[in-house]
Amino acid sequence: MAVQITVIGCSPAWPNPGGAHSGYVFEREGRRLLVDCGPGVLPRLREAEPWPQIEAIAITHFHLDHWGDLVPWVWGSFYLRSNGRGPGRPHLWVHPGGRAHLEALGTRLGFPDMFERAFELHEYADGETFAAAGFDVQPLRLPHYTLETYGFRISAGSRTVAYSGDSAPSERLVELARDVDLFICEATLERGELDGEPRGHLSAEEALDAAAAAECRRLLLTHRPAELPVPAGIELAYDGMRLAL
Numbered sequence: 001m002a003v004q005i006t007v008i009g010c011s012p013a014w015p016n017p018g019g020a021h022s023g024y025v026f027e028r029e030g031r032r033l034l035v036d037c038g039p040g041v042l043p044r045l046r047e048a049e050p051w052p053q054i055e056a057i058a059i060t061h062f063h064l065d066h067w068g069d070l071v072p073w074v075w076g077s078f079y080l081r082s083n084g085r086g087p088g089r090p091h092l093w094v095h096p097g098g099r100a101h102l103e104a105l106g107t108r109l110g111f112p113d114m115f116e117r118a119f120e121l122h123e124y125a126d127g128e129t130f131a132a133a134g135f136d137v138q139p140l141r142l143p144h145y146t147l148e149t150y151g152f153r154i155s156a157g158s159r160t161v162a163y164s165g166d167s168a169p170s171e172r173l174v175e176l177a178r179d180v181d182l183f184i185c186e187a188t189l190e191r192g193e194l195d196g197e198p199r200g201h202l203s204a205e206e207a208l209d210a211a212a213a214a215e216c217r218r219l220l221l222t223h224r225p226a227e228l229p230v231p232a233g234i235e236l237a238y239d240g241m242r243l244a245l
């Protein structure tokens, strides 16, 4: 059974024109995993069905463009439940310490257990594969400024996809993408030297270098500002893009 991947949103930390932020649906045998859930992802999902039938969500890190729509997801869940149309509680996988982080966010945004009420919370651990919606997901910690951040290796059957989340150039990023069928890799920067210190993102050339070192079979650039060029012959993600592996 093939793995279907839908790019829900692929903007960088600010939206491309009309774009949603990071969100990718992995689907196999009718089970669906959402990887990252940035602003704009929830309304896009709701264009296809009244409320997203998502079994599990995995978040790479807590920059807003990768998780922000979990907040309206909470309020929508409460609203539907109060109307007797309650959606289930998707499994929500966050990095070590993520449960406490969500509780602190909840304290400011609503109430401390708001995320616990809407989602079944789990914390993953660096390098330890977890099962989510029929996929095996291995998180690997990556360098991204000073924020705790992970990329995912996502496998089902004989297929493996790597998703960078956000990352500086790194041997770990190459390890993440080693031999995968598809590497979904961010390319936020025009040039690497324009990055901060410590580094946090990749240029397109650095993404290509990582993909070549990892010997992955297919590269899809994402998280790229609309104004920036894309190297000739390289695939660029767009909102609504669908791929089958």
Ligand SMILES: [Zn+2]
Pocket (backbone or CB within 6 Å): 061, 063, 144, 166
């Ligand atoms: Zn980030």
